[in-house]
Amino acid sequence: MEKNGVGSLETELRLGLPGGGEVEIKNEKKRDFSDFYGGGENRNQVVGWPPVAAYRRKNVFTGGKMYVKVSMDGAPFLRKVDLSMHKGYSELVKALEELFGCYGIGEALKDEEEKCEYVPIYEDKDGDWMLLGDVPWQMFTESCKRLRIMKRADASGVGVHAKDLLKALSKEE
């Protein structure tokens, strides 16, 4: 798998609307050390590992700012969002909803699974597309290269369950 270093520029020329096309989503969880508990109900999100102080994490590369591109299927323009401005998934989802005027990415997921037309996913450092919400927030901000709000209909691969984003969102309330 090709690794893109931090700061590499990806210029993609496409015909047609950005964000279109099929994307295979890997539902296997990234190795976030919670493997130690073998999954299950009482799975603890492994926060704060490795023990690098929050202040240091924010400041090493990015000047504290973490701008990533966000594309939404059907929208003609990409936007950018600063991940460092948000403290967790629920804040981010709210910001995305406001950016695109698409309310329901987070809300619909809470009320009824599978009802929401859109699913938020992100591309990580390894180039894999991941469902938002699996890993602890800090880990996500470090590994997220860009975001995409995808039409559920376009997702192939293992069933995309909103449960996990739901769990992450509800933990933050």
Added chain:
Amino acid sequence: MAYSFPEEVLEHVFSFLSSDRDRNAVSLVCKSWYEIERWCRRRVFIGNCYAVSPDIVIRRFPEVRALEMKGKPHFADFNLVPEGWGAYVHPWIRAMSEAYPLLEEIKLKRMVVTDESLELIARSFKNFKVLVLSSCEGFTTDGLASIAANCRNLRELDLRESEVEDLSGHWLSHFPDNCTSLVSLNMSCLGSEVSFSALERLVARCPNLRTLRLNRAVPLEKLPNLLHRAPQLVELGTGAYSADIRSDIFSNLAEAFSVCKQLKGLSGFWDVVPAFLPAMYSVCSGITSLNLSYATIQSPDLVKLVSQCRNLQRLWVLDYIEDSGLEALAASCKDLQELRVFPSDPFGAEPNVALTEQGLVSVSEGCPKLQSVLYFCRQMSNAALVTIARNRPEMIRFRLCIIEPQAPDYLTLEPLDTGFGAIVENCKELRRLSMTGLLTDKVFEYIGNHAKKLEMLSIAFAGDSDLGLHHVLSGCKSLRKLEIRDCPFGDKALLANAAKLETMRSLWMSSCSVSFGACKLLGQKMPRLNVEVIDERGPPDSRPESCPVEKLYVYRTVAERRADMPGFVWMMDGDKALAFS
């Protein structure tokens, strides 16, 4: 006998005692010495803000001029303490604004400070001189403006690593034109750009300025302006260390550095463009402290710089330095006492740099004065740890973080018990230890048997059973702070060693196996401990008593139960079965 010396004489003698331990000892001699001492104690250090209350402090020490205090437990640095847990300084400021009008110094660490508190400080203490806010949060640049505007004799304003809501850089312009008293200014944690001309004028009119730590937004091209106005600087934190590569910028910078003959410490170095590093070479021979932990440059550039600093005593650097760079460090810097190597890519699955245990071994071999280590790496062996221990028996602080939890000795696949055992056995002066990697109860047996001067121990993903915890609590005579996460330690060791906890400042246990029932029992047995259950899953008694709590924070205290607990903290009281906040 006590009456043969007049009070004034005793007071004069006591004025030579600066250490808290000495003053505490003096207070215990007899009642009159206690009285005399308490009236002349000027500095108070409170290691845990909840161990005592403002009223108690003020009642005992009516003439305090300097307060130093710490709030949240250390693991708050790693987001393990939920937001809103506590450590609010305002009640202290309120009480002191009435009781200590002559207060001069406030130094806080991991506390929540508001603009209201800063405004109250600015208004209440006419002779206020020193404000140090280390890893604090809750205030904005508006609060800083109050301090700048009103504290006529301000000497130190140090915001190290605090999280400040940065509304604008305008606060700096609030220092009045007749403020000439600054000795130390650390604004490195702020994001916004301050008015450069205001900064320039401030620096120029403060002849005693010794420490200046700029923030990232101060451009490199303008740094010479500041250096020329403060050639007496001893510690400098640069802003971003990058600019367009132009010879005039370089020569101006080099000339400005050459004027600063007293420089001993350097930090900052965000966004480093290596071409500008040689501009600093003229000061390198005098440098004793170098913080390159934000400098994302590669090993060859790091080595070139570090090898110029022959008198280096402290180096903080990213793991870009690699084993080869550490070998060069070991060869050049024979006075090195403290080394901290931080990870450039802590969440990456694969190593991105050639830094292994070998780098640390080289430094332990080449630097005879090495006593303090913080090292992040991805592999370790017992052999390496044994070598390090034998090389440096005078080690005082040893913090090793192997990034993968429970990583074994990569050569033998065994636990790292032997290696850490060698550390505690050889390093008899060891005061602080952080361990990672695959560790069994055995290592805790070694620690309990040998680490007699150990004061602070941090453990993660280690041990097999309660026996491990029992070894530590029963063996480590000098233990003051113990912080544990993700270890299979439960009720037995904790309850069996309950009395030990009163001899310590605090104990933190998260993601362990301590049951709610045991927490209740501990709270009942030990009235002089605060036993806080921190659990975001809702009330602990909505689950079985045997259910482990998420987080446990135990600390000794003489204060009443704190009144500022949020909804996810439950205090295990003695008198009630369960008390809700």
